[in-house]
Amino acid sequence: MRGVFVDANEALAVIFERLTKPGDPKVRVHRDPDVTADRLPSVLDGADIAIVDHTALPTEIARKCAGLKHVVFLGTGARSYMNPEELAELGIAVHLIRGYGDTAVAESTIALMWAAARGIAQMDREMRAGNWLREDGMQLTGKTLGLIGFGGIAAEVARIALGGGMRVLAWNRSPKSHAGVEFVTSDKLLAESDVVSLHLLLNDETRGYLSRERIAAMKSGVILVNTARGALVDEAAMIDALKSGH
Structure with a gap:
């Protein structure tokens, strides 16, 4: 599987790259914290996994993200950024970090x-x-x-x-x-x-x-x-x- 960290600022990018271990899924770090939702299909470029820090993922945009199967949301209040139930209907699972924050x-x-x-x-x-x-x-x-x-x-x-x-x-x-x-x-x-x-x-x-x-x-x-x-x-x-x- 292939993933993209879609909206990493420099500090997060450095931490993510430092913590990457052999055998982890291949993840490309996209160093741009100001990604707009309409750019996500091109940023993901067919990746299976989207790692999202704060960018909204409207359902209509998710439909255009070919190959997307998993969204890992790094913040709190994921429902303010996406609709997990609607994404599930598209075959996309939303994963949260238990206890985050x-x-x-x-x-x-x-x-x-x-x-x-x-x-x-x-x-x-x-x-x-x-x-x-x-x-x-x-x-x-x-x-x-x-x-x-x-x-x-x-x-x-x-x-x-x-x-x-x-x-x-x-x-x-x-x-x-x-x-x-x-x-x-x-x-x-x-x-x-x-x-x-x-x-x-x-x-x-x-x-x-x-x-x-x-x-x-x-x-x-x-x-x-x-x-x-x-x-x-x-x-x-x-x-x-x-x-x-x-």
């Missing part, structure tokens, strides 16, 4: 939570303007964190939050269990959480999941962190809740 995104989630709880961005702006804010902020130790969706990233968020002395609730569309985490209904999670963090995949079922009604069901002064996809939230309702202080 879980800890990094979880740490970002925790950082955003703490920054919001302590008003760090606002304090920074005011300090640069010569003002000293006297704000108590929210002490998160002992508070309740609600995780909506519970995959690898949420599990890492739970690990860090539990270590920080928080109570962790979670709701997932399919039954799950995890040490130290209490799985509850979405209604209970929204009503009891001081911080709500989103970790759902974006699809037709989850688009707009955090609706105006669900936002209204959350505690007054709740912190919302979304390191998943923006379209999970009703944006207009979120803006209204921010303006009202809810």
Whole structure:
């Protein structure tokens, strides 16, 4: 089989070439991180395998990629770049890297939570303007964190939050269990959480999941962190809740 790394920047290209071992499938590294989708058929040139870092692969373009059987996606949120089910109908399998970025995104989630709880961005702006804010902020130790969706990233968020002395609730569309985490209904999670963090995949079922009604069901002064996809939230309702202080 023959493959092409279609959108490697120089740093990724050097790492990929260094890690290549004898016996690996032959892969040509295409050093151009700005490949557009319409160029993929010519870049792949009949290859069986496409290694993709961030380039979109629309189904109509995939139809033109003769010989393509496998897509290895290096990032997170593959559905934002391609439709795995439609590609499967074309005989193309999409392969993801399990656990890729879980800890990094979880740490970002925790950082955003703490920054919001302590008003760090606002304090920074005011300090640069010569003002000293006297704000108590929210002490998160002992508070309740609600995780909506519970995959690898949420599990890492739970690990860090539990270590920080928080109570962790979670709701997932399919039954799950995890040490130290209490799985509850979405209604209970929204009503009891001081911080709500989103970790759902974006699809037709989850688009707009955090609706105006669900936002209204959350505690007054709740912190919302979304390191998943923006379209999970009703944006207009979120803006209204921010303006009202809810």
